[in-house]
Amino acid sequence: MEKIILTGDRPTGRLHIGHYVGSLRRRVELQNSGEYDKIFIMIADAQALTDNFENPEKVRQNIIEVALDYLSCGLDPAKSNLFIQSQISELTELTFFYSDLVTVSRLQRNPTVKSEIKMRNFEASIPVGFFTYPISQAADITAFKATTVPAGEDQLPMIEQTREIVRKFNSIYDEVLVEPEALLPDNEACMRLPGTDGKQKMSKSLGNCIYLADTEEEVKKKVMGMYTDPLHIRKEDPGHIEGNCVFTYLDAFCRLEHFEEYLPEYHNLDELKEHYQRGGLGDVKIKKFLNNIMQEELAPIRVRRAEFEKDIPAVYEILKKGSEAAREVAAQTLSEVKRAMKINYFEDEELIRAQSAKYASEGK
Ligand code: TRP
Numbered sequence: 001m002e003k004i005i006l007t008g009d010r011p012t013g014r015l016h017i018g019h020y021v022g023s024l025r026r027r028v029e030l031q032n033s034g035e036y037d038k039i040f041i042m043i044a045d046a047q048a049l050t051d052n053f054e055n056p057e058k059v060r061q062n063i064i065e066v067a068l069d070y071l072s073c074g075l076d077p078a079k080s081n082l083f084i085q086s087q088i089s090e091l092t093e094l095t096f097f098y099s100d101l102v103t104v105s106r107l108q109r110n111p112t113v114k115s116e117i118k119m120r121n122f123e124a125s126i127p128v129g130f131f132t133y134p135i136s137q138a139a140d141i142t143a144f145k146a147t148t149v150p151a152g153e154d155q156l157p158m159i160e161q162t163r164e165i166v167r168k169f170n171s172i173y174d175e176v177l178v179e180p181e182a183l184l185p186d187n188e189a190c191m192r193l194p195g196t197d198g199k200q201k202m203s204k205s206l207g208n209c210i211y212l213a214d215t216e217e218e219v220k221k222k223v224m225g226m227y228t229d230p231l232h233i234r235k236e237d238p239g240h241i242e243g244n245c246v247f248t249y250l251d252a253f254c255r256l257e258h259f260e261e262y263l264p265e266y267h268n269l270d271e272l273k274e275h276y277q278r279g280g281l282g283d284v285k286i287k288k289f290l291n292n293i294m295q296e297e298l299a300p301i302r303v304r305r306a307e308f309e310k311d312i313p314a315v316y317e318i319l320k321k322g323s324e325a326a327r328e329v330a331a332q333t334l335s336e337v338k339r340a341m342k343i344n345y346f347e348d349e350e351l352i353r354a355q356s357a358k359y360a361s362e363g364k
C-alpha cells in the first residue's frame with residue numbers, strides 16, 4: 001500500500017513555534033526522508049471559517065502567511081503538495097455523504113469539539129458547520145487516502161472519528177476508504193509547548209507566542225522575558241524545572257551539540273537541570289542559552305521567508321498548482337465513493353440495461 005501523508009492548519013494567524021515543534025519540523029523531516037509516496041499539506045480555510053465566518057478577511061489574509069511559513073520551514077512544493085481546502089469542492093461532497101454515518105451524540109462526545117464549544121462560549125448557539133467539522137476533517141483525510149496524519153495530540157479525537165467513519169463506510173458500502181494513523185511528536189515537550197508566560201497554550205490573544213516570522217530582536221526579548229520559577233528568586237535558591245518554560249523549551253529544542261557550542265561547561269540537559277534544582281544557576285544564563293539555540297533554529301527559516309516574500313505571486317501560483325493536483329486526487333476518491341454508494345447512475349450501463357430489461361418484460 002502507498003504511504004500517504006495528509007495534514008494541515010487553519011489559517012487564522014501566522015504559525016508559531018508551537019506549530020513548529022508540534023508538527024511542522026516533523027513534516028519537513030518526513031518529506032525529506034523519502035519514505036512517503038505522496039504528501040498533501042492543506043491550508044484549512046473552510047474549516048477556519050466554521051468559527052470565523054464573520055471574519056472572512058482574516059482567513060483570506062492568513063492564507064499567504066501560512067503558505068510563507070510552510071515554505072520557509074522547508075516544505076518543498078516539488079515534494080509536498082501544498083493546497084487550499086476550499087478550492088477542492090469534492091471535499092464538501094464527501095462531507096455531505098459521510099454525515100449520514102455520524103450521529104449527533106457522537107459529535108457531542110468528541111473531546112475536541114466539546115472543549116472548543118466551551119472555550120468559545122458557543123453553548124446552544126453552535127454553528128452547524130462548526131459542530132460537524134470533524135466530519136469535514138474525515139473528508140480531508142480520506143479524500144487523499146492518507147495513511148498517516150502528522151498532528152498534535154489535540155487532533156487525536158478527529159483522527160479517531162475519521163477511523164470510525166472509514167470503518168462504517170467500508171463495511172456498509174465497499175472497501176474504498178483507508179484508515180489513517182496519527183503520527184504524534186515523539187517528545188512530550190513538543191506535544192504541548194506552553195506560552196512564554198507559562199500558560200498551557202500558546203495563543204495569539206494571550207500574546208504569549210513566538211512566531212516563526214519574528215525578528216531576531218523579538219525572539220530575544222520574548223525569551224529573556226519568559227516565565228521561569230517564581231520561587232527561584234536569588235541565584236543560590238534551588239529552582240524548579242516543572243512548569244518552567246525555559247526548561248520545557250529546552251526539552252523541545254536543545255540538542256547535545258548545542259552544549260559544546262554555547263554552554264561547554266555542561267555536557268547535557270540533565271546536568272543543567274540538576275544544577276538549577278540544586279541552586280546556583282541563574283535564569284539569565286539559561287535564557288541566554290535558550291536564545292542562542294532558538295536563534296540558530298529560526299534564522300534559516302527567517303532568511304528563507306524573506307526570499308519567498310519577494311515573490312508573492314509565485315507563492316499563490318504554488319498553491320494554485322497544488323490545489324489543481326489535489327483536486328484530481330479527491331475527484332478520483334469521490335467517484336469511487338459514489339460508485340460504492342450506488343449513486344453513479346449515468347456511468348453504470350449495467351443498471352440502465354437491467355432497468356430496461358425489467359420494463360421490457362413488464363410491458364409484455
Ligand atoms: N484541525 C486542524 C487544526 O486545527 C486543521 C485540519 C483540518 C487538519 N483538516 C485536517 C489537520 C486534516 C489534519 C488532517 O489545525
